[in-house]
Amino acid sequence: MLAKAREYRGSLVLIALLATGESLAMLALPWLAGNVLGDVVAAQAQLANMGVGLLIIGLIAISALHSAAAILSASTSGKILADLRNRTHAHVQSLPIGFHDRSRQGDLLALMTYEVTLLSSFLSSTLARAPAMLITGAGATILLFMIDPMLALFIPLIIPGFFLLMKIGGRRIRRLGERSRDAEATVFMTAERQLAILPAIKSFAIEERQDAVYADHVEQARQLQFHQARVDSILGPAVGLLAGLGIIALIVFGMSDLTTANRTPADMFRFLLYAALLTRPVGALADFYGRYQWAAGTLARLEALLGEKAEPGYALAGDPGAVRGAIRFEDVSFAYPGRRATLSNIDLDIKAGEIVALTGENGAGKSTLISLLQQFYVPDAGRILLDGQDISTFQVQALRRQIALVPQRALLFDGTVRDNIALALDDPHDQRIEQAVQLAQADEFIAELPDGYETWIGDNGVRLSGGQRQRIALARALVLNPPILIMDEATSMYDLEAELALVEECQTALAGRTVILVTHRPASLALANRIIRLDHGRITTSDPG
Numbered sequence: 001m002l003a004k005a006r007e008y009r010g011s012l013v014l015i016a017l018l019a020t021g022e023s024l025a026m027l028a029l030p031w032l033a034g035n036v037l038g039d040v041v042a043a044q045a046q047l048a049n050m051g052v053g054l055l056i057i058g059l060i061a062i063s064a065l066h067s068a069a070a071i072l073s074a075s076t077s078g079k080i081l082a083d084l085r086n087r088t089h090a091h092v093q094s095l096p097i098g099f100h101d102r103s104r105q106g107d108l109l110a111l112m113t114y115e116v117t118l119l120s121s122f123l124s125s126t127l128a129r130a131p132a133m134l135i136t137g138a139g140a141t142i143l144l145f146m147i148d149p150m151l152a153l154f155i156p157l158i159i160p161g162f163f164l165l166m167k168i169g170g171r172r173i174r175r176l177g178e179r180s181r182d183a184e185a186t187v188f189m190t191a192e193r194q195l196a197i198l199p200a201i202k203s204f205a206i207e208e209r210q211d212a213v214y215a216d217h218v219e220q221a222r223q224l225q226f227h228q229a230r231v232d233s234i235l236g237p238a239v240g241l242l243a244g245l246g247i248i249a250l251i252v253f254g255m256s257d258l259t260t261a262n263r264t265p266a267d268m269f270r271f272l273l274y275a276a277l278l279t280r281p282v283g284a285l286a287d288f289y290g291r292y293q294w295a296a297g298t299l300a301r302l303e304a305l306l307g308e309k310a311e312p313g314y315a316l317a318g319d320p321g322a323v324r325g326a327i328r329f330e331d332v333s334f335a336y337p338g339r340r341a342t343l344s345n346i347d348l349d350i351k352a353g354e355i356v357a358l359t360g361e362n363g364a365g366k367s368t369l370i371s372l373l374q375q376f377y378v379p380d381a382g383r384i385l386l387d388g389q390d391i392s393t394f395q396v397q398a399l400r401r402q403i404a405l406v407p408q409r410a411l412l413f414d415g416t417v418r419d420n421i422a423l424a425l426d427d428p429h430d431q432r433i434e435q436a437v438q439l440a441q442a443d444e445f446i447a448e449l450p451d452g453y454e455t456w457i458g459d460n461g462v463r464l465s466g467g468q469r470q471r472i473a474l475a476r477a478l479v480l481n482p483p484i485l486i487m488d489e490a491t492s493m494y495d496l497e498a499e500l501a502l503v504e505e506c507q508t509a510l511a512g513r514t515v516i517l518v519t520h521r522p523a524s525l526a527l528a529n530r531i532i533r534l535d536h537g538r539i540t541t542s543d544p545g
């Protein structure tokens, strides 16, 4: 954990120093108070006044150091949080699609947002203040010894009791914490999933059943949280009780010893104050242990996530440069993990500037073939070449920038029409947007929207029709004018006339570009120079169009 915090060690050390200063000032107070009492008893008014002055200075120092440490720890925890959020976000984006296929979105979101918040506050406040607590505890113990050395016999008797309690309680807290966190992630995910398919839930009139499913998860989370709170509520006070009993025993034992040893009232007073001061670190220990268990769990999950390998292609230097767009699959086979082969021994040659239609039954492997070309997945055997060069040697983003994909499901977000189309552009007012919109035949409907290009389209573009969504996705892909254009059933919602018009316009606009149309539509098939048919992951025919 300390290794993770290394970048912030300057601030963390400063927090620890400020807190240590506060602890030292706190340790000085009982001693000073004892002096004042001794002076008062001895009727030394002048010395007593000086002692009171020192006490006031001590109190002011404690407040000032405490405020400084608190401000610095808030600012450090903010920085650690921002850093952890950015780092996990960037890493999650760099992980292969295969990782996202198998992970739970709710878990990732909980880790990236809520859990890192608790972790950063643990590092900057709890962990950074731990040395000060240790100093308070050790200092108070040493000073108690100095007042009465006989106590050396007493203290070792109570410490093992604490550790036993911590060990038993801590393990339970950690296990419960993990289960409770999982349950929270499930509640979050269920709500998200149900909202995403709400129209389906309503149309099948199954709201009650969905409510029951949600309520089940909520109940599980509630029970676990209560369980956790119960353990916390018992463990904290139990430690406090043990500490209190120990200190009462200490006082009884110590006082009788002090009386027999005939110590001064000032010593007795100091003794009481140090015994009281000792409760602080002991109480903090229980809190620290619980938080530590929790933070260690989060850190393990964070470590596992950051340990996932980013796509290897990010680290490569190969740049395809100005691509002509010749694509070649050489004996390519691929299976998704735990599935039978999706593509087997694919040999395919697409010339630069050629328009090919890829067709075949549902599940034949068409989208998978496209995903391999984009390096979303890596073939199990064989290789894929772009202009004669193996694509696995290219920097993966440089490769993907050569290919514009209009996916089967338009991935739109809640923003304006313009922002959605300009996804790949730096400037949302780029002139290329209008050209692409015309080509995708989206200009007419955009003009009719209440705010034209500035109309908000809702999550996934819910405020648009299916065909309108496809047109926006197509415009988004055409904006960059890439050498390779892939349309995966991208015109399935166009009416026949619109598709014919698109095809005609595209023939002019797409001239010189390699185009792969994944389609069943006759009009699109007619557009192609060649039709490639996939059947159960194998190419069966490759006919001229």
Ligand SMILES: Nc1ncnc2c1ncn2[C@@H]1O[C@H](COP(=O)(O)OP(=O)(O)OP(=O)(O)O)[C@@H](O)[C@H]1O
Pocket (backbone or CB within 6 Å): 101, 336, 337, 339, 342, 360, 361, 362, 363, 364, 365, 366, 367, 368, 369, 408
């Ligand atoms: N991420 C994935 N993980 C596991 N299996 C997958 C995944 N994506 C697709 N498949 C499986 O791979 C096979 C091919 O799917 P693919 O999407 O390539 O078919 P397709 O030809 O594009 O079908 P459609 O015409 O229905 O779009 C299917 O059997 C599918 O169940």
